[in-house]
Amino acid sequence: MYELFVLGELMTGEKHGYMLQDVLKNAVGLGRKISSGTLYPLLSRMTESGWINLRVEEETKGGRTRKIYEITEAGRDRFQLLMAEPLDFILDAETQNAFRFKMVYFQYVDKEVRLACLKQYLLILERSVIHVLQFESHLLIQKPEPEKQRVQLLRVFDHRKRLGEVEIEWIKEEIERVRTQQDE
Structure with a gap:
């Protein structure tokens, strides 16, 4: 995931390591940081790979x-490959971050790659909501004890379901927007 981020950032122009670290720190959100001990070895490996x-x-x-780091032609090819690579089919923080990183760099890939990524993420979201609905149904039918915990768990599932539904609707709108936009 960080490899995609570095290559994507370098698609916008050359950057120094501290700037990459600062942008990445803000991109992944609160509570998750990338250390110099992670970033600089990655940059070294990417340099050795010719990217x-x-x-x-x-x-x-x-x-x-x-x-100062800049992307090479081999790096551009690697970037295109990473952007076209399927997401993990489990809705977790890594998949969400990978999807968000890909969205940031959509302007550097073909419409087909953007649509494929959006459609895949939509399937992941729909599958997640179906899982929540099935477990919610199980709790309503089986009524496991203790009741207070079951009721609170149902509240948690209601929250997850509503968030999923909103995200699904947004992704559907984005698919339609990308599908109908003119190639640039």
């Missing part, structure tokens, strides 16, 4: 050298 180039600038005002 990005590293240029070292002379010392900055703070006395440090600045490492």
Whole structure:
């Protein structure tokens, strides 16, 4: 997922490592951070793979050298491959983040790739809501004890179901928007 993010950010232009780390920190949301110990080894591996180039600038005002990264043609190919790669079929935080990262970089891929990603995410969401509905039905029929816990669990499922329904509706609208938009 971070590989997709780095390549996607570099599709917009060259960036230094600190800027990549700062943008990523804000992109993944509160409570989830990417450390220098994760990002810089990733950047090294991506450089070794030929997906990005590293240029070292002379010392900055703070006395440090600045490492500037730019995407290569092989990196652009890798980016296209990652964007077309299917999402994991489990609705968890990783899948949601991967989907959101892909959406940020939709402007760099063909309409077919955008639509495929949106449709796949829609299926994942629909499957998740069906799972919630089935378990909710089971709780209503079986009425397991303790009742207070069952009632609260039903409230949690109602919350998940409503969030899922709203997200499904948004994705359907986005599919239609992308489907009808003119190729640029």
